[in-house]
Amino acid sequence: MDPVSKVSDYRKLEESVTLSTVEGPLGASGSDGASTELFTLNMGPHHPATHGVLRLLVTLEGEVVRDLKPIIGYLHTGIEKTAETKSYWKVIPVIERMDYLAYFFNSMAYCGAVETLLEVEVPKRAQYLRVIHMELNRIMSHLVWLGTAALDLGAMSMFWYCFRERETILDLFEQSTGQRMHTRYFQIGGVIEDIPVGFAAKLKYLTDEMPRRITQYEALLTKNEIVLQRLRNVGVVDEKTLLGLGVTGPLLRATGNPWDLRKAAPYCSYDDFDFKIPVGTVGDNYDRYRVRTAEMRESVKIIEQAMEGLPEGPHITEDRKIALPPRHELATSMEALIHHFKLVTEGFRVPAGEAYHPIESPRGELGCFVRSDGSSKPARVHMRDPSFVNLQSLSTMVEGSYIADLIATLAMLDPIIGGVDR
Amino acid sequence: MPDADGLEMLAQRIRDLRADAVIEVTHNHGQAMIEVAPDANREALVVLSEQGYSFLSSLHGVDYYPDEPRLGVHYQLLDMDRVDRVGVKLRVTLDDPAVASVVDLFPTADHHEREVYDMFGVVFEGHPDLRRILMPEDYQGHPQRRDFPTGGEPVIFTYNEPQTPGWTQ
Numbered sequence: 001m002d003p004v005s006k007v008s009d010y011r012k013l014e015e016s017v018t019l020s021t022v023e024g025p026l027g028a029s030g031s032d033g034a035s036t037e038l039f040t041l042n043m044g045p046h047h048p049a050t051h052g053v054l055r056l057l058v059t060l061e062g063e064v065v066r067d068l069k070p071i072i073g074y075l076h077t078g079i080e081k082t083a084e085t086k087s088y089w090k091v092i093p094v095i096e097r098m099d100y101l102a103y104f105f106n107s108m109a110y111c112g113a114v115e116t117l118l119e120v121e122v123p124k125r126a127q128y129l130r131v132i133h134m135e136l137n138r139i140m141s142h143l144v145w146l147g148t149a150a151l152d153l154g155a156m157s158m159f160w161y162c163f164r165e166r167e168t169i170l171d172l173f174e175q176s177t178g179q180r181m182h183t184r185y186f187q188i189g190g191v192i193e194d195i196p197v198g199f200a201a202k203l204k205y206l207t208d209e210m211p212r213r214i215t216q217y218e219a220l221l222t223k224n225e226i227v228l229q230r231l232r233n234v235g236v237v238d239e240k241t242l243l244g245l246g247v248t249g250p251l252l253r254a255t256g257n258p259w260d261l262r263k264a265a266p267y268c269s270y271d272d273f274d275f276k277i278p279v280g281t282v283g284d285n286y287d288r289y290r291v292r293t294a295e296m297r298e299s300v301k302i303i304e305q306a307m308e309g310l311p312e313g314p315h316i317t318e319d320r321k322i323a324l325p326p327r328h329e330l331a332t333s334m335e336a337l338i339h340h341f342k343l344v345t346e347g348f349r350v351p352a353g354e355a356y357h358p359i360e361s362p363r364g365e366l367g368c369f370v371r372s373d374g375s376s377k378p379a380r381v382h383m384r385d386p387s388f389v390n391l392q393s394l395s396t397m398v399e400g401s402y403i404a405d406l407i408a409t410l411a412m413l414d415p416i417i418g419g420v421d422r
Numbered sequence: 423m424p425d426a427d428g429l430e431m432l433a434q435r436i437r438d439l440r441a442d443a444v445i446e447v448t449h450n451h452g453q454a455m456i457e458v459a460p461d462a463n464r465e466a467l468v469v470l471s472e473q474g475y476s477f478l479s480s481l482h483g484v485d486y487y488p489d490e491p492r493l494g495v496h497y498q499l500l501d502m503d504r505v506d507r508v509g510v511k512l513r514v515t516l517d518d519p520a521v522a523s524v525v526d527l528f529p530t531a532d533h534h535e536r537e538v539y540d541m542f543g544v545v546f547e548g549h550p551d552l553r554r555i556l557m558p559e560d561y562q563g564h565p566q567r568r569d570f571p572t573g574g575e576p577v578i579f580t581y582n583e584p585q586t587p588g589w590t591q
Contacts, residue, residue, distance in 0.1 A: 073556040080541075081566055116451045243477060243502075246530025264505045353450050356498055356509065358479065369482045369496065379568070384480035384498075392533050421556055 038066060045074045051148060051410070052417030063402050068395040075421035083381040087347025088114055089188055091378060096182045098383055099419030101144055104130070104137040105361040107186040109368035110381065112267065112357035114188050117350050117372050120322055125313045126190035127269040131306045132203070133176070133185060134268075135299040139210065140169045141362040142292050149289070149411035150221065153230050158220060165213055168206055175199050189323045190316030203307055210300045218293060231285040235397040235409035238283060245396065246389045249364025250291045251413065255283035261360035268359075273305045285412040322348050347376040363387055363414060385419040429454045432473060432508065436466045455509040464522050466510050467497060471527070475499035475508055478528040483538035487568035491515040493544050497524075514544065523548040541566035
C-alpha cells in the first residue's frame with residue numbers, strides 16, 4: 001500500500017491545496033487583484049532559524065515563496081586579507097576560523113596548497129592522524145547540523161543528544177590538540193604533536209559507541225511522521241541544475257551523483273581506507289538527511305581503520321627549514337636553535353607559484369588557492385568555501401514552496417555563515 | 423591533471439578558435455594552467471567545457487601587484503568523469519578592468535564574480551546583478567588589492583560615532 005494514502009483526512013485536505021493557484025487572503029474577494037499581490041519579507045540578519053547572521057529577502061505570494069535573495073557579508077572579517085600579512089604558518093589560526101565547524105578541513109586545504117608549492121612530503125603517520133581528526137570533525141559537524149536542523153523541525157531532544165556526542169568528540173580534540181575548537185593542530189608538513197597516551201582508548205570508546213547512537217537518532221527521526229511530512233519531496237533540485245550551480249557535497253550526493261573527492265581524487269591517504277559513499281535517489285531534503293547520517297557511519301569506519309593501521313614514524317616532516325625542531329634539540333644543537341629562531345621570527349619562504357588544493361569538507365568541495373611571490377608571506381589566500389557556493393542554490397530549492405519549508409530547506413542546506421562571509 | 427602534452431592539445435583547441443587567444447601554458451606542481459587573453463575567457467571556457475571540463479569549481483581574483491597587468495581572474499575547471507582539473511587565468515589592467523561575465527555559462531559564477539568585483543574591482547560585463555557582496559554597499563575601495571592598507575579605519579560604536587564625522591571617506 002502506498003504510504004501516502006495512509007495519511008489522515010486533514011493531511012489530504014492540506015495536500016490538495018495546489019501551490020500555483022493561491023486563493024486570496026481570508027476575507028478578500030479573491031478576484032480583485034489582491035490575491036496576486038506580492039509581499040516582500042526581510043528575514044534576518046538576526047533570526048534564530050537562519051543559522052548565523054544570514055539575511056534573506058523573500059518575496060511571498062500568500063504563504064508561497066516566489067523569489068529569494070540571500071544577502072551576506074554580515075560576518076565578513078577579512079580573513080583572506082589578514083592572511084596576507086602573516087607568515088605562512090601563522091596563517092593557519094585565522095584560516096581555521098572561517099568555517100567554524102570544519103576547522104581541521106580549513107587548515108588541511110590551506111596546508112595542502114602550501115605543501116604543493118613547497119613540494120614537501122608529509123609522513124604517513126601525519127596523514128593518518130590528519131584523517132582521524134578530519135573524520136572526527138566531519139562527525140562533529142554533521143552532529144551540529146543534525147541537532148540544529150531537527151530543532152528547526154521542532155525536535156528539541158535531538159539537539160541535546162547530538163550535542164552530548166559532540167562534546168565527547170570535542171573532549172578528544174582537547175586531549176590530542178589542547179583546544180576544543182580552532183586547534184591549530186595541522187601544520188605545514190604534518191601535525192604539531194603526536195597523539196597522547198590514552199587518546200586511542202577514548203577514541204575506541206567513541207567509535208564503538210557512535211554507530212549505536214546514530215541508530216538511536218535514526219530511530220527517532222527516520223520514520224517520524226513529522227520528519228517525513230516536512231522533508232520528503234521538499235526542496236527537490238535535479239542533479240544537472242545543482243552541477244550548474246557548483247553545488248557539491250551531501251547536497252549533490254542526495255541526487256544520486258556519488259561525487260566525493262575522498263574517493264574520486266584521494267588525498268591524505270584516503271585510498272588506504274575502505275568506505276562507501278552514501279547517495280540518495282530523489283534529491284529532496286529527506287535524502288540530504290539520510291546521506292549525512294549515513295556519512296557519519298562511514299566516518300566512524302574510516303577512523304577505526306586509521307587508528308588500527310596507524311603507522312609508526314615521525315608526525316611532522318623532518319625538513320627543519322619548514323617544521324620546528326623538537327624541543328629537546330634546542331638545548332644541544334646550534335642548528336636547531338638557528339632553525340627555530342628563523343622559523344619563529346621570519347617563517348619559511350615558499351617558492352613563487354600558484355596552487356589550488358581541493359578537499360572534501362562536510363559541506364562539499366573546500367578548495368584553497370594560495371599564490372606565493374617567493375617571500376615568507378602568502379601573496380593571496382582564497383578559500384572556495386562550499387557554503388558560499390551552495391547558498392546560491394537555496395532560491396532554486398525553495399521557489400514555489402511554503403515559507404515554512406524554506407526554514408527546513410535552509411537547515412538541510414547546512415550553510416555555515418562564517419565560511420560564507422570569511 | 424592533464425599531462426603537459428594533453429594541456430598543449432587543449433590549448434591548441436582554443437587556438438583553433440582564435441589564434442591569439444592563448445598567451446601562456448604552464449604546468450607547475452601538477453597544476454595545469456592556461457593563460458588566455460582578457461577578452462577570450464568565454465571562448466576558452468566553452469572549448470574546455472566541450473572537452474569535458476564542464477564544472478566550474480572555483481573562481482578567484484588575484485592582485486599581481488607590483489607586476490602589470492595587475493588584476494587576475496582564475497577559473498578552476500573540473501572534469502568529473504576523468505577527475506581532471508585545468509585552470510584558466512587572465513589578467514587585466516587597473517585602467518580597464520573589464521572581463522566578460524560567464525554567469526550564463528556557469529550559474530555558479532554569480533557569487534564568485536560579485537566577490538571578485540567587491541574585493542578587486544574587476545568589472546564583469548554581462549553579470550545580471552553586479553553588486554558588492556561581502557563589504558557594505560556604501561564601502562569605497564576594493565580591499566583585497568595589495569596596495570589597500572589594513573587598519574586605520576575607526577571602529578564605529580554608537581558612543582563614538584559623532585566624534586568621527588566623515589569616517590566613510
